[in-house]
Amino acid sequence: MSIDFYDQIQKFVGLEAGTQDGHDEVNQAMIRHWVEAMGDENPVYVDAQLAAESIHGERIAPPVMLQAWVMRGLKHRPESGGSPQDDLMNVLDGAGFTSVVATNCEQEYDRMLHLGDHLRTRTIIDSISDEKQTALGTGHFLTTRVEYETLEGEPVGRMLFRILKFKPGTGRSVSTEEESPPRPLRPRPALNRDNQFWFEAAKEHRLVIQKCSDCGVLRHPPRPRCDKCGSYEHGAVEASGKGTIYSFVVIHYPQVPSFDYPLPVGLIALEEGTRLVADLTGAEASEFKIDMPVILEWQDLDPDLTLPAFRPVKL
């Protein structure tokens, strides 16, 4: 960014960009529509009797309606051009900052508005940032200050309204397009009271096998009751992580973005005697064979999912 351009746009700061009168006075009909749409059930906005007994002494307009009292409406848009704000927009457009997005809005209230107040706005160019790199693109934040006052000139509040004028196509998603988009998470296991302990242990890098508390038999996948002795009591033992490939597949299609393909997946015979489906890793897909000795390796896939993988034992 050139110093000249920065100086050029800073000259607009402090200039008044025009005044506008509200079409209507503050009125009960618009207030009612607004509070019903928002679901705001405070009676002070609609109930004359209750409002009279409140600290306000009469009905008031919801403060955040401030902007609503001086809006241009759908029709009768004034011709653009001529105001300092329009000139500033033209300067930014001319420099390539042709896109616009509203970023934030702050309001400040001097007093409550009552039925019959009739408002006018004065808009002042409040500040213009230096050039910023944002996710959307490079651009300038442009803040206008809108002063709200009655037609009689009594200040009632003000609003800071910030927009970003930026160069389209200069955002991060474009400038760093070599980087692949974030990988979607793997399919979530459906957890319940019978299987949750296994996935919790995996998060702690412990490969566990359910063990009957009474007869000691090991089983996988886990289940509530021992089919050998009938016991409903069970714990778990930690597997050594050594095993062999009992069977395996290499998946080519369909391709789900959570995985890399070709995707080898194994049915591992653990040395403890149970079998388990798990990722195969540490070798080309074509290198895996049935009976190949493999060893456990943990994959912390995302904050909620850790899974075991098995790689060939290097002989």
Add this chain to the structure above:
Amino acid sequence: MSEQNRLKDAGAIVGIGATEFSKESGRSDLQLAIEACEAAIFEAGLEPSQIDGMVTFTAETNPEIEIAKNLSIGELSFFSRIHHGGGAACGTIQQAVMAVNAGVADYVVCYRAFNERSGHRFGTGVQDRPMAANAESAHFAWYAPPGLLTPAQWVAMFATRYMHEYGATSEDFGRIAVADRRHAANNPKAWFYNQPITLEDHQNSRWIVEPLHLLDCCQESDGGQAIVVTTPERARDLKQTPVIVRASAQGAGTDQEMMTSYYRQEMAALPEMGLIARQLWNTTGLGPRDMQAAIIYDHFTPLALPQLEEFGFCGRGEAKDFIRDGNIELGGNLPINTNGGQLGEAYIHGMNGVAEGVRLVRGTSTNQPPDVENVLVTAGTMVPTSALILGKDS
């Protein structure tokens, strides 16, 4: 299993009806179901009002009451659904046979209909399904996170082990596909009518999940199939020559899982089919040599091999030799899937296979072998499943 199966020759199939089999039916699943049921009832020479029972799959999305409404069936005194996907196919017929023998219904329609290609595709497996924490869904917690998401992938794990144990090869699987497609090529209703393949085509087709090529995997289809069942006595008064349900059986094996029975001592077998075979042979007194043809469930070719073994057409691990010797071809000892199977005709969850079994007994298959007395029809594999022996009325 009961040693006293009393359903020998106890039911008869009197009508079959189907929609066309396509990839985009252009109409609702419900309409397909209604059209198929209407065609089957009409073929049987019955009035819809005579139907008093309906059976389908738990996987079916077209309720029996909707079909009854549309066909003016009126009252239903029997309705039932069978679980476990394609394993339900022959089980629906067994339900109907039990119902007509128990006297709770006289004429039962069994049906299955879906837009399985143009609508919800089963081939996508569980990848796009949020999983509930109930026992049936939590089962997938052991398979989906490492990436096993589809039926082809679950089956492939079985196939690798089967190949390792018995020396079967991808070409042996391919011979099932080639036979199916050869039969489909001569069946005008088949999606792959006039489109046979060679073993070379099979070997050159892309990997879906090793060891399965594309041509090992059945198609996805839109269509509906319905079957009308009654007692043999009533059947003899109807329009069609009755096809007798000589025996029917369901089976879930020890340590059965839905598509992932990976933890059995012997993984490369289908003990649930073995259980069904024992029931069918015990009930009828028949054996493998009494079957002149068979419809062997073929959603994925590798699973056809252990089925031939479980029913005793060959010894354990010998299916590859049985197939290499040409037994499953027309002119062989056991022509299979004469309609083209689910690889060649359509994937209607096994119900179109039941209909082809009926045609084989009637003598009306487009690939009709001579002198067919009895036909074995099987349902889905790697799931709790079912099978039938259909035969001539004596």
